[in-house]
Amino acid sequence: MVSKSVLQEQMAKQEYKYGFVADLDEDTVPKGLSEDVVRLISRKKKEPEWMTEWRLRAYRHWLTMKEPTWSNVRYPPIDYQNIIYYAAPKPKKEVKSLEDVDPEIRALYAKLGIPLQEQERLAGVAVDAVLDSVSVATTFKDKLADLGIIFCSFSEAVLEHPELVRKYLGSVVPFNDNFFAALNSAVFSDGSFAYVPSGVRCPMELSTYFRINAMDTGQFERTLIIADPGAYVSYLEGCTAPIRDTNQLHAAVVELITLDDAEIKYSTIQNWYPGDKQGKGGIYNFVTKRGKCLGANSKISWTQVETGSSITWKYPSCILQGDNSQGEFYSVAVVNNYQQADTGTKMLHIGKNTKSTIISKGISAGYGRNTYRGRVQIHKGASNARNYSQCDSLLIGSTCAAFTFPDIQVQEPTAQMEHEASTSKIGDEQLFYCQTRGITPEDATNMIVNGFCKQVFLKLPMEFAVEAQKLISVSLNLEGTVG
Amino acid sequence: MTNVAVALDAKQTWIAEFASSEPDLAGPAWLRPIRKQAIARFEAAGFPTQKHEDWRFTNLAPLLRVPFKPAILGRPDGVLAERLEPFSFGVLKTSRLVFVNGQFSPRLSYLRPLPEGVRVASLAEILRNDPGSVEKDLARHAKYEDDAFVALNTSFFTDGGYIEIPKGTVVEEPIHLVFVSTSHEMPTVSHPRNVVRLGARSQATLIETYAGWAPDVTFTNAVTEISAGPGSVLDHYKIQRESESAYHIATMTVDQDRDSNVMCHSMAFGAALSRSYVHTNFHAEGGSVALNGLFMPSGVQQADNYTRIDHAAPACTSVELYRGILGGKSRGVFNGNIYVRKDAQKTVARQTNKNLLLSKEAFVDSTPGLEILADDVKCNHASTIGQLDENAIFYLRSRGIDEEAARHILTYAFASDVVNQVKVAPIRIKLDQLILSRLPKGAGPGEGL
Numbered sequence: 001m002v003s004k005s006v007l008q009e010q011m012a013k014q015e016y017k018y019g020f021v022a023d024l025d026e027d028t029v030p031k032g033l034s035e036d037v038v039r040l041i042s043r044k045k046k047e048p049e050w051m052t053e054w055r056l057r058a059y060r061h062w063l064t065m066k067e068p069t070w071s072n073v074r075y076p077p078i079d080y081q082n083i084i085y086y087a088a089p090k091p092k093k094e095v096k097s098l099e100d101v102d103p104e105i106r107a108l109y110a111k112l113g114i115p116l117q118e119q120e121r122l123a124g125v126a127v128d129a130v131l132d133s134v135s136v137a138t139t140f141k142d143k144l145a146d147l148g149i150i151f152c153s154f155s156e157a158v159l160e161h162p163e164l165v166r167k168y169l170g171s172v173v174p175f176n177d178n179f180f181a182a183l184n185s186a187v188f189s190d191g192s193f194a195y196v197p198s199g200v201r202c203p204m205e206l207s208t209y210f211r212i213n214a215m216d217t218g219q220f221e222r223t224l225i226i227a228d229p230g231a232y233v234s235y236l237e238g239c240t241a242p243i244r245d246t247n248q249l250h251a252a253v254v255e256l257i258t259l260d261d262a263e264i265k266y267s268t269i270q271n272w273y274p275g276d277k278q279g280k281g282g283i284y285n286f287v288t289k290r291g292k293c294l295g296a297n298s299k300i301s302w303t304q305v306e307t308g309s310s311i312t313w314k315y316p317s318c319i320l321q322g323d324n325s326q327g328e329f330y331s332v333a334v335v336n337n338y339q340q341a342d343t344g345t346k347m348l349h350i351g352k353n354t355k356s357t358i359i360s361k362g363i364s365a366g367y368g369r370n371t372y373r374g375r376v377q378i379h380k381g382a383s384n385a386r387n388y389s390q391c392d393s394l395l396i397g398s399t400c401a402a403f404t405f406p407d408i409q410v411q412e413p414t415a416q417m418e419h420e421a422s423t424s425k426i427g428d429e430q431l432f433y434c435q436t437r438g439i440t441p442e443d444a445t446n447m448i449v450n451g452f453c454k455q456v457f458l459k460l461p462m463e464f465a466v467e468a469q470k471l472i473s474v475s476l477n478l479e480g481t482v483g
Numbered sequence: 484m485t486n487v488a489v490a491l492d493a494k495q496t497w498i499a500e501f502a503s504s505e506p507d508l509a510g511p512a513w514l515r516p517i518r519k520q521a522i523a524r525f526e527a528a529g530f531p532t533q534k535h536e537d538w539r540f541t542n543l544a545p546l547l548r549v550p551f552k553p554a555i556l557g558r559p560d561g562v563l564a565e566r567l568e569p570f571s572f573g574v575l576k577t578s579r580l581v582f583v584n585g586q587f588s589p590r591l592s593y594l595r596p597l598p599e600g601v602r603v604a605s606l607a608e609i610l611r612n613d614p615g616s617v618e619k620d621l622a623r624h625a626k627y628e629d630d631a632f633v634a635l636n637t638s639f640f641t642d643g644g645y646i647e648i649p650k651g652t653v654v655e656e657p658i659h660l661v662f663v664s665t666s667h668e669m670p671t672v673s674h675p676r677n678v679v680r681l682g683a684r685s686q687a688t689l690i691e692t693y694a695g696w697a698p699d700v701t702f703t704n705a706v707t708e709i710s711a712g713p714g715s716v717l718d719h720y721k722i723q724r725e726s727e728s729a730y731h732i733a734t735m736t737v738d739q740d741r742d743s744n745v746m747c748h749s750m751a752f753g754a755a756l757s758r759s760y761v762h763t764n765f766h767a768e769g770g771s772v773a774l775n776g777l778f779m780p781s782g783v784q785q786a787d788n789y790t791r792i793d794h795a796a797p798a799c800t801s802v803e804l805y806r807g808i809l810g811g812k813s814r815g816v817f818n819g820n821i822y823v824r825k826d827a828q829k830t831v832a833r834q835t836n837k838n839l840l841l842s843k844e845a846f847v848d849s850t851p852g853l854e855i856l857a858d859d860v861k862c863n864h865a866s867t868i869g870q871l872d873e874n875a876i877f878y879l880r881s882r883g884i885d886e887e888a889a890r891h892i893l894t895y896a897f898a899s900d901v902v903n904q905v906k907v908a909p910i911r912i913k914l915d916q917l918i919l920s921r922l923p924k925g926a927g928p929g930e931g932l
């Protein structure tokens with residue numbers, strides 16, 4: 001039998017290699033939240049009147065709301081007046097081309113391995129990088145524009161494509177949807193916007209890289225992706241933050257809309273700073289993500305690998321409104337040390353012949369608490385709706401915890417629902433077998449964990465899948481032993 | 484009136500009722516403060532509303548709107564023995580205690596020869612003659628602190644079954660508790676309270692039947708407390724066949740000692756609104772429990788099933804299987820929670836809920852849940868909701884079986900997984916009959932789906 005202590009010791013020694021701080025001159029607004037701050041943010045972004053109004057409505061509604069407490073995560077109360085709601089790297093001059101981007105920022109992204117620079121265009125990924133709250137650079141814009149694809153920062157979209165933004169903003173996640181969505185609607189600073197016109201298949205992966213750099217800031221970005229009839233787009237999102245011993249709030253909103261026959265594939269690798277071994281510091285990642293399959297035969301697919309954040313609390317969901325539409329959710333959530341994750345999905349079947357698939361893998365180690373919470377709802381009239389859910393949990397060490405709270409509501413007799421869940425630890429027999437074949441316990445654990453997650457990794461774009469695998473072994477600190 | 488106002492109003496009525504009837508409630512001195520604490524808890528918590536997570540799908544307003552008269556005001560009225568005949572199990576020989584509207588009816592009850600030391604009696608009688616023997620069990624297992632209905636029962640109960648099996652004793656014949664609810668002009672309410680104690684290595688089979696007849700409007704709020712001693716074996720059946728205009732809320736708490744083995748079967752057929760809450764706790768190693776449930780609402784019935792299995796000790800096994808068959812405009816809820824505490828290593832827990840929707844208007848909610856704080860465990864749950872397989876129906880029809888019969892065969896087969904767990908053959912036969920009699924008539928919902 002494997003000596004438990006070796007394994008656990010290895011896992012406890014987690015390292016976060018993205019924990020550097022770039023010394024950038026930051027343009028911030030004063031701490032705290034008020035109508036003036038909301039107006040100030042809006043003014044800084046040179047937003048039109050309607051946008052300011054929308055933010056203010058959201059803010060006023062937020063004031064009437066109470067912070068939800070039903071989740072299975074524990075954290076001390078957040079002081080919303082002690083957060084800087086807007087921080088932008090101060091531009092030394094107008095940014096005209098990539099060469100003009102602050103070299104410090106470029107160095108920062110190079111450090112992160114983000115292919116921002118021209119010579120790395122061969123990587124074939126269009127990147128929109130969002131630092132603290134503001135989009136700093138977007139690559140490949142022209143090439144995408146030739147196809148009619150709009151891919152830009154959210155603030156740019158508000159100014160240049162107001163008709164699209166007005167039509168869809170808040171149509172999936174209204175500003176009064178929940179506490180954190182309302183907060184985001186009031187103070188969101190930037191984010192990504194993508195629009196793929198009718199019949200166009202986006203030739204490359206669109207990608208956004210989020211990073212929180214400044215201290216005491218919250219990051220509130222907003223992403224809106226629209227796929228017109230017959231369009232296809234695959235979108236990637238990655239996130240990191242420096243090591244700080246205070247908690248930082250990240251409350252983003254993502255809205256996806258697919259029209260007839262369109263498809264959006266949304267992948268996330270979330271690696272915010274998870275806090276140290278004693279659970280100090282780290283990001284509170286409270287995010288609202290939702291997609292709406294508005295048109296017939298449309299499809300939305302969420303894939304997420306959640307390794308970072310001290311607390312992750314999010315449910316990427318699909319509203320399957322169009323007939324024959326499909327929703328998918330593939331998730332790997334890893335918690336180690338004192339991390340907590342309460343994540344899952346909601347699938348709302350409204351249209352006929354709608355299908356959804358949920359595959360969720362939770363891995364808990366150290367003192368981590370991992371919760372799967374999901375809801376599958378079949379509305380009356382959603383005939384022949386089909387759902388398959390599977391959520392498995394893997395426990396490493398005796399101090400971690402795993403929870404599953406699925407909820408299935410059916411109002412339609414022709415619906416077919418299946419839900420399965422299992423919780424277990426890495427089998428002693430499996431480890432023993434690997435060891436008899438000369439594989440070290442660390443390698444064996446890694447193999448088993450990777451095998452456990454494989455179903456989800458297969459859904460990621462190739463480059464991301466490799467990164468995700470590495471990230472998991474780093475999170476569990478089995479790094480260096482991968483065979 | 485809004486639902487909230489109704490709940491508040493009903494709460495005030497119950498509190499006033501307690502104030503006036505408290506002096507008449509029988510019981511030894513140690514029980515009085517417990518009753519008072521329970522009503523205080525009830526007063527503080529009130530009736531749950533649909534905002535309460537566990538009551539999301541259960542609207543209590545129709546129940547709370549009925550001006551129920553506590554059955555302690557009434558007397559056991561003239562229920563004829565023949566009327567209870569359909570609630571017996573054919574050739575099965577049982578001792579039987581009958582309670583009419585919550586009060587023991589010696590006329591309808593009989594005891595068969597029991598092994599020495601076994602006590603089967605009415606709780607009211609025990610409280611009068613030998614209250615000391617229930618003191619360590621009564622209100623010790625079922626927690627009234629966070630359940631309004633357990634609190635109400637604890638405040639108001641007057642009678643119920645008391646069963647005590649001494650250590651090492653095997654009771655071969657089942658013990659049958661029958662709770663009959665009747666009403667004439669006035670809707671009636673009863674709060675049966677059962678206390679069951681199994682000594683070390685004892686064995687028993689216990690049946691609880693809840694009976695009533697349409698169109699009586701009654702409300703039964705039952706609580707059963709069971710403590711299973713080391714190595715004891717209990718086979719428990721709860722068969723709910725109340726009037727279809729009745730309300731039925733039942734809580735069962737089982738505390739299990741080392742190596743005890745408990746099977747709880749819960750079968751819900753009757754009542755406009757029924758809710759069964761089964762809560763089992765493992766207090767020492769090696770215990771096992773099987774929760775087995777079938778709910779079969781039709782028309783406008785609602786059947787809720789809540790279960791919680793608390794693995795507080797290592798190396799215990801739980802197996803749970805609940806199946807729902809829903810017709811008409813009925814609603815069904817399954818909410819199962821398995822809680823594996825820290826250090827409850829070597830736990831094995833398996834939970835399955837399967838639901839069959841027979842009609843377009845039926846609704847079911849299934850919420851299986853696992854909360855696991857130990858790592859060396861094997862836990863899984865599975866839940867499905869679906870309809871009859873059209874291919875299977877087609878196959879049967881191609882063999883010359885008409886459509887109605889084909890649907891009946893498949894529905895019956897769906898239920899039989901649960902029924903087959905029943906060890907006592909006459910009970911199994913009775914359940915089969917009940918299921919068959921409740922299958923929807925006509926070609927079934929296949930039309931127009």
